[in-house]
Amino acid sequence: MYYIGVDIGGTGIKAGIVDEKGNIILKSSVPTEKGIDYKGLAKSIYNLLQTVLADARIAADDIKSIGMGCPGTIDAKNGMVVYANNINLTNAPLCEELKKYIDKPIYIDNDANCAALGEFFALGDDTVSDFVAITLGTGIGGGVVINKKLYSGFKGAGAELGHMVIEKGGEGCSCGRKGCWEAYASATALIRETKKAADKNPASYIAKLIEENGGNANGKMVWDAKEAGDETAQKVIDQYVENLSEGLANIINSFRPEIIAIGGGVCRQGDNLLNPLKDALKGKIYGGDLTESSRIEIAKLGNDAGIIGAAFLGK
Amino acid sequence: MYYIGVDIGGTGIKAGIVDEKGNIILKSSVPTEKGIDYKGLAKSIYNLLQTVLADARIAADDIKSIGMGCPGTIDAKNGMVVYANNINLTNAPLCEELKKYIDKPIYIDNDANCAALGEFFALGDDTVSDFVAITLGTGIGGGVVINKKLYSGFKGAGAELGHMVIEKGGEGCSCGRKGCWEAYASATALIRETKKAADKNPASYIAKLIEENGGNANGKMVWDAKEAGDETAQKVIDQYVENLSEGLANIINSFRPEIIAIGGGVCRQGDNLLNPLKDALKGKIYGGDLTESSRIEIAKLGNDAGIIGAAFLGK
Numbered sequence: 001m002y003y004i005g006v007d008i009g010g011t012g013i014k015a016g017i018v019d020e021k022g023n024i025i026l027k028s029s030v031p032t033e034k035g036i037d038y039k040g041l042a043k044s045i046y047n048l049l050q051t052v053l054a055d056a057r058i059a060a061d062d063i064k065s066i067g068m069g070c071p072g073t074i075d076a077k078n079g080m081v082v083y084a085n086n087i088n089l090t091n092a093p094l095c096e097e098l099k100k101y102i103d104k105p106i107y108i109d110n111d112a113n114c115a116a117l118g119e120f121f122a123l124g125d126d127t128v129s130d131f132v133a134i135t136l137g138t139g140i141g142g143g144v145v146i147n148k149k150l151y152s153g154f155k156g157a158g159a160e161l162g163h164m165v166i167e168k169g170g171e172g173c174s175c176g177r178k179g180c181w182e183a184y185a186s187a188t189a190l191i192r193e194t195k196k197a198a199d200k201n202p203a204s205y206i207a208k209l210i211e212e213n214g215g216n217a218n219g220k221m222v223w224d225a226k227e228a229g230d231e232t233a234q235k236v237i238d239q240y241v242e243n244l245s246e247g248l249a250n251i252i253n254s255f256r257p258e259i260i261a262i263g264g265g266v267c268r269q270g271d272n273l274l275n276p277l278k279d280a281l282k283g284k285i286y287g288g289d290l291t292e293s294s295r296i297e298i299a300k301l302g303n304d305a306g307i308i309g310a311a312f313l314g315k
Numbered sequence: 316m317y318y319i320g321v322d323i324g325g326t327g328i329k330a331g332i333v334d335e336k337g338n339i340i341l342k343s344s345v346p347t348e349k350g351i352d353y354k355g356l357a358k359s360i361y362n363l364l365q366t367v368l369a370d371a372r373i374a375a376d377d378i379k380s381i382g383m384g385c386p387g388t389i390d391a392k393n394g395m396v397v398y399a400n401n402i403n404l405t406n407a408p409l410c411e412e413l414k415k416y417i418d419k420p421i422y423i424d425n426d427a428n429c430a431a432l433g434e435f436f437a438l439g440d441d442t443v444s445d446f447v448a449i450t451l452g453t454g455i456g457g458g459v460v461i462n463k464k465l466y467s468g469f470k471g472a473g474a475e476l477g478h479m480v481i482e483k484g485g486e487g488c489s490c491g492r493k494g495c496w497e498a499y500a501s502a503t504a505l506i507r508e509t510k511k512a513a514d515k516n517p518a519s520y521i522a523k524l525i526e527e528n529g530g531n532a533n534g535k536m537v538w539d540a541k542e543a544g545d546e547t548a549q550k551v552i553d554q555y556v557e558n559l560s561e562g563l564a565n566i567i568n569s570f571r572p573e574i575i576a577i578g579g580g581v582c583r584q585g586d587n588l589l590n591p592l593k594d595a596l597k598g599k600i601y602g603g604d605l606t607e608s609s610r611i612e613i614a615k616l617g618n619d620a621g622i623i624g625a626a627f628l629g630k
Contacts, residue, residue: 146462147462153571153572154607158568158570159569160569160602161569165561166481166483168482176598179481246483254459254476255473256467256472256474257468283492286478286492290398291388291472
């Protein structure tokens with residue numbers, strides 16, 4: 001038997017057929033129509049599913065269930081998109097609507113939650129019960145697995161781990177609050193601080209790299225500049241890692257999952273990120289050496305996590 | 316049938332017989348012997364249980380199970396006190412030891428967790444699955460109920476909700492970290508800030524109240540002074556409530572329990588605390604009015620929460 005995972009995004013809808021082991025057999029995508037309502041969205045998803053099934057030569061009878069990941073606040077119990085600002089859905093009964101086209105069990109959850117569930121299964125370790133995945137991107141996405149099941153709290157509105165304040169009254173966050181972890185440890189924050197530091201230190205190597213790129217910084221440059229021995233870049237990274245560790249320590253002290261997987265572009269740095277991060281966490285974990293802390297790992301699945309996790313909502 | 320709950324503390328051990336509805340039939344206590352080891356502690360607990368059973372004229376046959384709450388890090392699965400600094404136990408198999416005296420199911424968990432479980436049952440609402448209790452005392456104790464069960468993470472070391480940083484690099488905390496919520500929103504923090512403000516404003520009413528009390532402030536004085544119209548006291552309370560709201564918003568954005576119960580002396584202020592607190596939370600909850608936030612309530616059980624929750628570990 002197979003599962004279908006759908007990853008609904010502001011610009012595109014991706015769907016994949018996933019086997020019992022979490023391998024994607026085949027995937028495809030279509031653009032998300034601007035201003036589409038939930039009825040149009042369900043139709044669009046159905047058409048995409050027809051395409052992937054036909055392309056993979058898999059019969060609908062061999063599909064056990066369909067799962068969808070969607071940004072925003074999702075009422076998983078009732079199959080509803082409560083609110084998703086970048087696809088303009090409010091109180092949309094998406095599961096019920098899709099069910100009109102396909103008579104299969106249909107599930108839905110928040111896209112970051114689905115990605116977390118995907119990463120949880122990718123651990124391939126049945127002994128782990130409690131797990132957190134975070135993605136350092138435009139913002140910080142988070143997903144929590146407790147007792148091997150997704151946890152997102154009352155009406156699905158929890159697990160917004162990027163929106164824990166680590167500096168009250170600090171940097172403004174896209175959510176309206178001030179001082180959220182996301183405003184310090186997302187890729188966006190790293191790029192912002194890189195630019196600031198380069199502006200202040202026009203003779204630095206990082207300033208030169210940005211200038212050569214037409215004045216645009218990205219999340220990789222600061223690591224390249226640090227690697228080349230640039231002191232300004234080193235300071236930006238030191239502060240970034242320190243800020244990242246504050247939020248991670250908050251997650252450890254509150255949830256204490258057995259494993260935390262970190263994803264997003266910055267994780268391509270691997271041990272260059274993990275080693276200083278582990279150092280920065282020292283002294284911040286409640287109980288210190290007397291307790292066993294959460295293990296910090298790099299996420300395994302990358303962009304496929306959302307499809308695989310959504311598929312496994314029905315597993 | 317009845318349950319026995321034991322609340323182990325640094326100064327005393329309390330035990331109570333609890334009925335199915337969560338009423339304490341009878342309770343008693345003995346002092347905690349200084350430097351006692353786990354074998355002595357188990358013996359001491361057994362003697363106390365004998366006393367309460369005899370006093371309540373309840374036969375051991377009518378007891379379903381025994382639960383213990385203990386400060387520190389508890390490995391509930393293995394019935395072990397991993398570490399408890401104020402009663403000097405490390406890797407102590409307390410359940411196994413007590414079992415030598417009484418052949419009943421015996422459970423153990425962290426004392427703040429037990430208090431949270433007690434408050435959860437005190438809600439008397441079967442529809443609530445996810446719940447957080449916090450106690451604003453010397454520190455901030457926290458307990459998390461997820462899916463109607465205590466959640467404390469990997470090896471029981473999580474749910475240390477007071478040790479989420481709300482101001483990185485801020486006030487020193489007893490745990491060694493800087494800027495923990497506990498260092499801003501515990502009763503200790505309120506008293507510290509009250510003293511500071513009184514020292515800076517010697518003509519204020521709060522300064523007068525402290526002086527009249529031999530230079531000692533307590534957690535109630537600042538509320539009394541505010542009630543009398545003292546501006547200095549009002550400012551201290553405003554800042555305290557703001558700090559309290561930052562940590563609560565972190566809990567809501569991450570755990571999003573259906574209900575958060577707040578306990579501790581400061582909660583005697585009731586609506587004088589709750590109303591400004593609810594105002595301070597506005598704008599800090601992810602999703603704002605589009606999602607349903609956690610309900611904030613005053614804890615119901617007070618000091619008995621620990622005994623009742625411990626008793627219900629076996630329920």
